[in-house]
Amino acid sequence: MATTMVKENNAGPAQLLGPESASERTLYPYVTGTSVVALKYKDGILMAADMAASYGSTLRYKSVERMKSIGKHSLLGASGEISDFQEILRYLDELILYDNMWDDGNSLGPKEVHSYLTRVMYNRRNKFNPLWNSLVLGGVKNGQKYLGMVSMIGVNFEDNHVATGFGNHLARPILRDEWHENLSFEDGVKLLEKCMRVLLYRDRSAINKLQIAKITEEGVTISQPYALKTFWGFSAFQNPTVGAEGSW
Amino acid sequence: MTKQQANWSPYDNNGGSCVAIAGADYCVIAADTRMSTGYSILTREYSKICKLAEKSVMASSGFQADVKALQKHLAARHLIYQHQHNKHMSCPAMAQLLSNTLYYKRFFPYYAFNVLGGLDSEGKGCVYTYDAVGSYERVGYSAQGSGSTLIMPFLDNQLKSPSPLLLPAQDAVTPLSELEAVDLIKTVFASATERDIYTGDKLEIVVLNADGIRREYMELRKD
Numbered sequence: 001m002a003t004t005m006v007k008e009n010n011a012g013p014a015q016l017l018g019p020e021s022a023s024e025r026t027l028y029p030y031v032t033g034t035s036v037v038a039l040k041y042k043d044g045i046l047m048a049a050d051m052a053a054s055y056g057s058t059l060r061y062k063s064v065e066r067m068k069s070i071g072k073h074s075l076l077g078a079s080g081e082i083s084d085f086q087e088i089l090r091y092l093d094e095l096i097l098y099d100n101m102w103d104d105g106n107s108l109g110p111k112e113v114h115s116y117l118t119r120v121m122y123n124r125r126n127k128f129n130p131l132w133n134s135l136v137l138g139g140v141k142n143g144q145k146y147l148g149m150v151s152m153i154g155v156n157f158e159d160n161h162v163a164t165g166f167g168n169h170l171a172r173p174i175l176r177d178e179w180h181e182n183l184s185f186e187d188g189v190k191l192l193e194k195c196m197r198v199l200l201y202r203d204r205s206a207i208n209k210l211q212i213a214k215i216t217e218e219g220v221t222i223s224q225p226y227a228l229k230t231f232w233g234f235s236a237f238q239n240p241t242v243g244a245e246g247s248w
Numbered sequence: 249m250t251k252q253q254a255n256w257s258p259y260d261n262n263g264g265s266c267v268a269i270a271g272a273d274y275c276v277i278a279a280d281t282r283m284s285t286g287y288s289i290l291t292r293e294y295s296k297i298c299k300l301a302e303k304s305v306m307a308s309s310g311f312q313a314d315v316k317a318l319q320k321h322l323a324a325r326h327l328i329y330q331h332q333h334n335k336h337m338s339c340p341a342m343a344q345l346l347s348n349t350l351y352y353k354r355f356f357p358y359y360a361f362n363v364l365g366g367l368d369s370e371g372k373g374c375v376y377t378y379d380a381v382g383s384y385e386r387v388g389y390s391a392q393g394s395g396s397t398l399i400m401p402f403l404d405n406q407l408k409s410p411s412p413l414l415l416p417a418q419d420a421v422t423p424l425s426e427l428e429a430v431d432l433i434k435t436v437f438a439s440a441t442e443r444d445i446y447t448g449d450k451l452e453i454v455v456l457n458a459d460g461i462r463r464e465y466m467e468l469r470k471d
Contacts, residue, residue: 027255122313125258126356149290153258154313157283159291168288 025129029081031055033066034205035167036077036136037195039179040145040160041188044216045138047075048192050200051225052207053082059207067213069220071096074110074139075213076117079164080152081132088131091120110139110146114156122154134164140217163195166203171195185214197228259311259359260285263446264296265395266307267436268365269407269429270373270388270421274457277365278433279307279393280441280468282449292449292470299461301326304342304366305454309393310380311359318358321349339366343376343384350382357381361392367456373421388420395440395447402436426455434466441468 031053038047053061066085067077070092078085095116099108108116114137124130130152138147148158161175174195183191189212200206208230213222241247266279279296282289297307298319306322308315325345329337337345343364350358357380364376377390388409391399410418422429433453441448448471453464 118313118316122317125313128258130256130258151260151285152256153260154317155260155262155285155290155311156313156316157291157294159293168290172288 025127026081026084026132029084029132031060031082032132032205033064033079033082033085034203035163035165035171035199036066036079036134037163037167037171037175037192037199038077038136038138038147038161039175039183039188039192040138040147041183041185043185044140044145044214045075045147046185046188046192047077047136047138047213047215048196048210049077049079049213050196050206050208050210052205052209054205057204059205062207062209063225065211065222067211067222069213069215069222070113070137070139071099072107072219073141073215074108074113074137075215075220076113077136077138077164077213078133080134084131084133088117088120088133088135092116109141109144110137110148111141113137113139114146114148114150114158118150118154118156121150121152121156125153136162136164139215143217166199166206167195170198170202174198193228197230200228200230259314261310261359261394261446262290262312263394264309265391265393265399265437265440265444265447266296266309266361266363267391267399267403267433268307268363268375268377268389269403269424269433270365270375271424271426271429272373272419272421273367273371274426274429274455275305275365275367275373275375276426276429276433276453276455277305277307277363278437278451278453279309280395280437280447280449280451282447283312284446287445289449295452297452297454298323299454300337300342300364301339301366302336303456304337304339304364305456305461306346306362306364307392308360308362310361314358315360318349318360318362322346325349338369339364339374339376340368340386342366343374343386346376346378347382347384350378350380354381361396363390363392365454365456367458371458373456386420388422391436393447395437395444398440398443399436402439403432406432426457430455430464437466437468 036049049066053064149162150156163171208227263284268277283294362378368374409420451466455462
């Protein structure tokens with residue numbers, strides 16, 4: 001590419017192309033996280049996500065925390081483009097900072113944060129430059145439990161259990177069958193682990209290193225990363241080419 | 249360099265059906281509570297009905313984020329109206345506002361299919377039906393959304409309004425009683441649920457009359 005001009009230009013490389021500049025909007029995601037699953041239980045919200053971030057089909061990063069606490073009352077989990085998730089965390093940092101600076105004893109609850117995120121996602125979609133994430137927002141404030149979801153184009157809702165990406169297809173049916181009001185902490189974790197195990201078996205971008213986060217009136221706890229027990233000893237996996245000699 | 253094409257759509261169809269029927273002194277507005285995307289159900293308990301003013305209730309299906317934004321916009325405009333005029337907006341006024349709001353985004357539309365129901369200034373039931381860019385008409389009954397093609401012909405059969413061209417002008421509102429109209433709504437949704445995959449889970453019915461506003465729910469098939 002021959003240099004046509006020598007003048008200093010602080011604008012991005014797209015500007016150098018002349019009047020028909022290339023768009024700088026998001027077109028595809030690059031480094032992505034997979035499903036997040038969450039449910040309401042007796043004391044609050046339980047949320048689970050693995051720690052993988054894929055670069056296309058490569059499992060590039062294996063220690064990514066895709067769940068973060070927001071303020072005193074909320075927990076945010078994200079799937080999709082990780083850099084956009086980090087951008088959202090910066091927005092929320094500013095939001096919480098200004099909220100704290102009022103120093104009036106009030107603090108933004110999960111409903112408010114969810115509403116803010118919905119507006120941000122919808123506005124970016126209106127400008128045709130979306131934040132490529134599916135967000136799960138859970139929290140407890142004044143005894144009220146809240147669990148909601150926002151998609152990259154602004155579709156949002158709240159429910160007793162939510163999941164993003166593959167979780168919608170694989171985990172939601174399990175949750176619809178087995179979730180009930182006032183799950184104990186142990187039962188909630190068991191149910192989430194059941195969902196995450198199915199995702200581990202069937203989602204190629206999932207890895208066996210996950211965290212489970214809990215939010216109650218007292219606050220947020222995010223577990224240390226751990227692995228689920230899996231079983232691969234099926235007889236069909238022994239001698240897989242039996243009946244098709246020459247295959248592999 | 250060839251222009252790059254977008255590979256994501258700013259729109260999605262979250263499905264659902266909405267119906268409204270106007271009576272002599274009441275109006276019934278109903279919608280199912282299922283929210284879907286593609287072949288998945290996102291949630292079974294999402295309300296598509298929004299009370300905009302004392303005597304105006306809107307039900308909208310289509311792209312949920314646009315519907316939410318539209319409802320917020322109209323609610324905000326109504327609040328300003330109340331501050332400026334010291335009264336609630338009448339249903340015909342709200343109908344015009346909704347039409348103008350939709351047309352304002354004629355070149356990047358709200359993907360929302362609306363029916364507005366309420367009581368006019370004489371206390372008679374009124375229903376307004378819209379397309380996505382604000383074209384509207386006052387009618388005696390209407391259905392919008394994914395099940396509308398299944399519901400509308402049946403309503404035509406049961407409630408057929410006289411032609412607006414007739415002289416003397418005849419009432420478009422149905423002579424049915426309030427209970428009969430609610431019963432008709434339930435029948436209509438039960439049928440639409442059978443054949444439309446996006447309609448189901450639960451039916452929410454709102455009844456507006458001189459005594460105020462009443463809400464009713466009915467279970468629908470969840471498959």
